[in-house]
Amino acid sequence: MPKATINDIAKKLNISTSTVSRALSEHPEVSKKTRDRVKQIAQEMNYRPNIIAQSLQRGHSKIIGVLVPQVRHIFFAEVMAGISDVMEKSGYSVLICQSNEKYENEVKNVETLIQQRIAGLLVSISEETKNYDHFKQILENKIPLVMFDRICSQIHTSSVTTDDYKGAYNIIEHLIKKGYKRIAHLAGFSTMEIAKQRILGYKNALQKYKIPINEKLIIENGLNEEDGAKGFLELYNNLEEKPDAIFAVSDPVAIGAFHEIKKMGLKIPEDIALTGFSNNPNTLMIEPALTTVHQPAYEIGKVAAELLLDKIINKNEEIIQKILSTEIIIRQST
Amino acid sequence: MPKATINDIAKKLNISTSTVSRALSEHPEVSKKTRDRVKQIAQEMNYRPNIIAQSLQRGHSKIIGVLVPQVRHIFFAEVMAGISDVMEKSGYSVLICQSNEKYENEVKNVETLIQQRIAGLLVSISEETKNYDHFKQILENKIPLVMFDRICSQIHTSSVTTDDYKGAYNIIEHLIKKGYKRIAHLAGFSTMEIAKQRILGYKNALQKYKIPINEKLIIENGLNEEDGAKGFLELYNNLEEKPDAIFAVSDPVAIGAFHEIKKMGLKIPEDIALTGFSNNPNTLMIEPALTTVHQPAYEIGKVAAELLLDKIINKNEEIIQKILSTEIIIRQST
Numbered sequence: 001m002p003k004a005t006i007n008d009i010a011k012k013l014n015i016s017t018s019t020v021s022r023a024l025s026e027h028p029e030v031s032k033k034t035r036d037r038v039k040q041i042a043q044e045m046n047y048r049p050n051i052i053a054q055s056l057q058r059g060h061s062k063i064i065g066v067l068v069p070q071v072r073h074i075f076f077a078e079v080m081a082g083i084s085d086v087m088e089k090s091g092y093s094v095l096i097c098q099s100n101e102k103y104e105n106e107v108k109n110v111e112t113l114i115q116q117r118i119a120g121l122l123v124s125i126s127e128e129t130k131n132y133d134h135f136k137q138i139l140e141n142k143i144p145l146v147m148f149d150r151i152c153s154q155i156h157t158s159s160v161t162t163d164d165y166k167g168a169y170n171i172i173e174h175l176i177k178k179g180y181k182r183i184a185h186l187a188g189f190s191t192m193e194i195a196k197q198r199i200l201g202y203k204n205a206l207q208k209y210k211i212p213i214n215e216k217l218i219i220e221n222g223l224n225e226e227d228g229a230k231g232f233l234e235l236y237n238n239l240e241e242k243p244d245a246i247f248a249v250s251d252p253v254a255i256g257a258f259h260e261i262k263k264m265g266l267k268i269p270e271d272i273a274l275t276g277f278s279n280n281p282n283t284l285m286i287e288p289a290l291t292t293v294h295q296p297a298y299e300i301g302k303v304a305a306e307l308l309l310d311k312i313i314n315k316n317e318e319i320i321q322k323i324l325s326t327e328i329i330i331r332q333s334t
Numbered sequence: 335m336p337k338a339t340i341n342d343i344a345k346k347l348n349i350s351t352s353t354v355s356r357a358l359s360e361h362p363e364v365s366k367k368t369r370d371r372v373k374q375i376a377q378e379m380n381y382r383p384n385i386i387a388q389s390l391q392r393g394h395s396k397i398i399g400v401l402v403p404q405v406r407h408i409f410f411a412e413v414m415a416g417i418s419d420v421m422e423k424s425g426y427s428v429l430i431c432q433s434n435e436k437y438e439n440e441v442k443n444v445e446t447l448i449q450q451r452i453a454g455l456l457v458s459i460s461e462e463t464k465n466y467d468h469f470k471q472i473l474e475n476k477i478p479l480v481m482f483d484r485i486c487s488q489i490h491t492s493s494v495t496t497d498d499y500k501g502a503y504n505i506i507e508h509l510i511k512k513g514y515k516r517i518a519h520l521a522g523f524s525t526m527e528i529a530k531q532r533i534l535g536y537k538n539a540l541q542k543y544k545i546p547i548n549e550k551l552i553i554e555n556g557l558n559e560e561d562g563a564k565g566f567l568e569l570y571n572n573l574e575e576k577p578d579a580i581f582a583v584s585d586p587v588a589i590g591a592f593h594e595i596k597k598m599g600l601k602i603p604e605d606i607a608l609t610g611f612s613n614n615p616n617t618l619m620i621e622p623a624l625t626t627v628h629q630p631a632y633e634i635g636k637v638a639a640e641l642l643l644d645k646i647i648n649k650n651e652e653i654i655q656k657i658l659s660t661e662i663i664i665r666q667s668t
Contacts, residue, residue, distance in 0.1 A: 063446060071405035071430070072415055081406055084432055088439065093446040096405070096430035098418055105422065112397060112427040116450055255619075285589075285619040 004045035012041055063093045064308060065113035066122045067106065069150070070098050073224065073252060074280045075297050076124065079148065082301025083122060090309055092119065099126040101222070110134040120144035120308045125152055127222055130191055144311035148304040149295075151193055158311070158320045160304040164194050167293035167326035168201025168247070171275050174291070175245050176209045178334055180273055184217040184243035186231040186253050195223070198249050198277065217243060221253075228256025236264075245273035245334070251280040254290055273334040288332030296324055338379035346375055397427045398642060399447035400456045401440065403484070404432050407558065407586060408614045409631050410458065413482065416635025417456060424643055426453065433460040435556070444468040454478035454642045459486055461556055464525055478645035482638040483629075485527055492645070492654045494638040498528050501627035501660035502535025502581070505609050508625070509579050510543045512668055514607055518551040518577035520565040520587050529557070532583050532611065551577060555587075562590025570598075579607035579668070585614040588624055607668040622666030630658055 006024075010017040015034070023030045023038035030038075041047075066083055068076040080096065087094050095116065097109035106126045113121060114137065121143055123135065135155045138145050147159040175183050185202045188195030203213050216239065221231040228248055236242060248254035254276030261268060268274050268288050276283055276292040283290035303322055310316045340358075344351040349368070357364045357372035364372075375381075400417055402410040414430065421428050429450065431443035440460045447455060448471065455477055457469065469489045472479050481493040509517050519536045522529025537547050550573065555565040562582055570576060582588035588610030595602060602608050602622055610617055610626040617624035637656055644650045 061449075063450075070411075070415070072408075072411040074406075074408070074411075077404075077406040077408075077411055080432065081404070081434075084434055088434070093442060094431065095446075095450075096432075097428065098414070098430075100415075100418055100422070108427060112429075115395075116397075116429075282616045282619055285616055287621045 004042070004047040006047075008045060009038060009041050009047060012045070013037065061117050061119055062091060063095055063116065063118050064120045064122065064305075064312075065116070065118040066094055066096045067109050067113070068096065068098060068124050069101050069126050069223075071096065074282065075149075075251070075278050075295070078280075078297035079124075079301035079304075082298040082303075083305045084301075086302055086305035086309065090313075092309075099129075101127045101224070103128040103131070107134045110138060114138065114141055114143065118143065120146070120312045122304050122308055123147050124150040125192075126150075127189060127192065144308055146304050146308045146311070148300050149194065153193055156319065158307050158318075158322075160300050160307065160322045160324065161194070162295045162300065162324045162326050164197035164326075165201040165204075167277065167295070167328070168198040169205045170201075170326075170328045171247060171277075171291070171293055172202050172205035173209075174328055174330065175247065175273060175275065175334060176205065176211065178273070180245035180334075181211070182214075182217065182241065182243045183211075183245045183247060184235055185219070186228060186235065186246060186248045186257060187218055187220045188223045188249040188253075189220055192223075195220075195249055202247060223250045223253060225252040225256040228253030228258075229260050230256075232257035232260045236260075243272065245269075246275070248274065248276050251276035251278040251283050251290070251292060254292070255282065255286070258286055258290070268333050275334055279329055284331075291331045291334040292329050294327045294329050299324060338376070338381040340381070342379060343372060343375050343381060346379070347371065395451050395453060396425060397429055397450065397452050398454045398456065398639075398646075399450070399452040400428055400430045401443050401447070402430065402432060402458050403435050403460050403557075405430065408616065409483075409585070409612050409629070412614075412631035413458075413635035413638075416632040416637075417639045418635075420636055420639035420643070424647075426643075433463075435461045435558070437462040437465070441468045444472060448472065448475055448477065452477065454480070454646045456638050456642055457481050458484040459526075460484075461523060461526065478642055480638050480642045480645070482634050483528065487527055490653065492641050492652075492656075494634050494641065494656045494658065495528070496629045496634065496658045496660050498531035498660075499535040499538075501611060501629070501662070502532040503539045504535075504660075504662045505581060505611075505625070505627055506536050506539035507543070508662055508664065509581065509607060509609065509668060510539065510545065512607070514579035514668075515545070516548075516551065516575065516577045517545075517579045517581060518569055519553070520562060520569065520580060520582045520591060521552055521554045522557045522583040522587075523554055526557075529554075529583055536581060557584045557587060559586040559590040562587030562592075563594050564590075566591035566594045570594075577606065579603075580609070582608065582610050585610035585612040585617050585624070585626060588626070589616065589620070592620060592624070602667050609668055613663055618665075625665045625668040626663050628661045628663050633658060 006017050006020045010020045020038055023035045071077050099106040132152055132154050145157045151159045187199050190196045206213055219231045219235045221227040266272055276290050279292045279294035283292050340351050340354045344354045354372055357369045405411050433440040466488050479491045485493045521533050524530045553565045553569045555561040600606055610624050613626045613628035617626050
């Protein structure tokens, strides 16, 4: 059955299209009787308002976009849960796009979301992204933008992060106090703010305890499981003096290293200690369970969604940067 | 800076808007010189074509929608990876919506996606869904639709599933051959096709080996981790004669039960054997590692995306139902 238009309803009731249109939007100048009659016929004829046309008029839709690296990364899946819960209650639909860690996809996704006339956007940038013009476009188009976790300091907007510096600092301090001496860091690319802060926390904790920084013990690589496996092998095989502990920039990186360590027949934590960052549910499942830094993923999503709604609904143009605190979770891997 | 329109470009060059429009779409009747000039000015003025208006004309966009229960469920995160890889290559953007297992959200998501004029839709239904009118709307709107994994037999469309019946049958046969006698089933709601097929496989395997079916050993519950924890406690605490093995309808359900079993101090597989369904990566991380049925999640996404593109690009209206084969993965939990 083809969809009925406002025209069809007008013809059927022998009234003007503008009366139909006003009746459907509950305009007070149209009598209650006419409004009810129009709505009844609209329902009978399976009329569906053209929401695209409506959002062209209004300038935006009741839809918010979320751009993440990949939902496969359990941290982002958890953040999504927090975002969805808030948006669901406020009657907003959520469209999710994945960059799959590629700059090109990210730019394309931003284009798509702008063209969908989203009411606002939540973003965590890809590993590859070093140019931020696509986010400038978002701001130029006056679309409310909140960044979370993987933010970039070049884009002046509200954001939600966790205290990456302190999380890293505290976990290194824990390792030092446990007696580890050659602590390596499987780092993220320092072009990313979160990776930069974690490297900084690592270095400053070592300096505090007068342990010299050895650049050979730092490998800058990605944030995902395959990067952890690759990074660990590169680090371990190339060093004559092996590290006795590893601080991985993320839990997936730690899990990637974990599998390689097991394959080599090394014991955790006796031969080598291992720590992650995020406290993903699976860090509790491996044996030994992973010492890590708790990042409140669900909370990050919830707070970011609330900040965005405040911009959309209350037109709050203030820039608010929330930094949630982290907590180190000590388990059997250290 | 406000966005430039075709009008602005026309004024600037002192030509008609239709010439600008035709120049931008590379119309051969416009001279190369004019086309180049228009494109240059468009770029300088930061002109952005109104893709919404274009898709209203064309009837659809280069965007496909994916509707899943939740990306937190690692199976769907993996399926998403398969879908994204195919769509990326074909130049389609992917918008993901989550139902969070709620019928109401699913209906709203379908509305949103229709209104976004998506070119096609991939769906795995929520646990709650028992009415399928929203999917009928999709078909009535002539939007290509492919269902995957959680399909419903009432909607006549192409689909990609795995052989749920055989997967369940084979794993029960494995348990019987291992000597387990009281095999319980933490089942999904039998209103769902996948849950129904897995219950059927469970029952038929028992019958084949002349083990009487005991309805008390079957608990119909959800497909997620919390359902597994709850279902296991309900089952275990209410039975005088305890089961010696548990076949969980999904890996998350098995993981939920796993934690409760550990809390009770029971040993797996000595006191009770445990099996799942999907072969999610984390089934390999728990100790003992979980015996499960391998479902090729990435492949399901890839095949579903290919079927959908065939409908969109080649207008293939044929109904194709692909049933991918499963494989049982025997590990230490049985």
